[in-house]
Amino acid sequence: MHSYETDGSAIYARSFSIIRAEADLARFDAEEEPVVVRMIHALGMVGLEAHVRFSAGMVPAARTALQAGAPILCDARMVSEGITRGRLPAANPVICTLQAPEVAELARSLGTTRSAAAVELWRPHLDGALVAIGNAPTALFQLLNLLQDPAVPRPAAIVGCPVGFVGAAESKAALLANPPAPALAVEGRLGGSAVTVAAVNALASRSER
């Protein structure tokens, strides 16, 4: 039989301790540091921190919004399903519109991807929301275009971590160059649902387990 550590709290504590010993976290402030640590944990990758960028005030903006009951708008089910409901401070609604029945037709009529079309269905929920994009660069581009209309309500903060080889780096560079709300992003190709979920879970609660 393989013997292994069976205490979940001990596993978390040792993992976070290894990350803090190995990662270069000096440029993050005390609010940002635990968010980055949890993102490194989710990806199993010390070194990720070199690619993480926050715009000013992102962490307090996201925490305040979540405490006030803000909804969390997710681009993919792997993001919405990964968010730990017990960490949310106000039983916040977690919304993913990608599977809505009108998305396929909307994507055709807009001439874009289903992920981008699903962002159009965020409009009634955007005001003061936390946005969590962890999969599709096209969703982040669509959000940035939507928010160029000053009549569209602003989210409170944006976690923008789409992943991949086409559009991911470009969409995150566009977000960071001119953030329409306080933003967190992983520059370049890296990102994904796991780091996005980790960031949201860290913003939702300071508990490190």
Place this chain on the structure above:
Amino acid sequence: MHSYETDGSAIYARSFSIIRAEADLARFDAEEEPVVVRMIHALGMVGLEAHVRFSAGMVPAARTALQAGAPILCDARMVSEGITRGRLPAANPVICTLQAPEVAELARSLGTTRSAAAVELWRPHLDGALVAIGNAPTALFQLLNLLQDPAVPRPAAIVGCPVGFVGAAESKAALLANPPAPALAVEGRLGGSAVTVAAVNALASRSER
């Protein structure tokens, strides 16, 4: 307005082309190569391939099982939710027992994590199944211990890609050292739900989109 590639098929094609140009895929056979490409795609990380290991015959074993209707046993909702149902060849059941009501009590009585306890509930489904572990090292250790009992039915194949800093590398080394069924793993700390889902989606269908 930001202009961006809005054709999902074109995005996939260009992404896979970039991966094949940049990654070192020479040591994988023709069955394994598309699985590794999709895993790199999910993580946005050329270089992942250096850590990917297949035991002999893993890909054919998994494909044959899925075509015969094998269930897919997942350790986390981010894995079960990420598997693209339209790619499954036989409307295969996708099972995640982590949220079963008896898991908390079972974890207490076994003195282990909820993720490991949930694996005990796989017993009635294990025979000929595809196992997909993308989160918890304790789930993989528990499965390896369970399969030391020769009376327990064998899965057809195992995707073993738990992630992290405590137990992940060790559990995957144990899997690869003595695989109880044909296995695929990412050695070391890297892994996670995204690469696990990508592997299952590639095993389920040869379609590259």
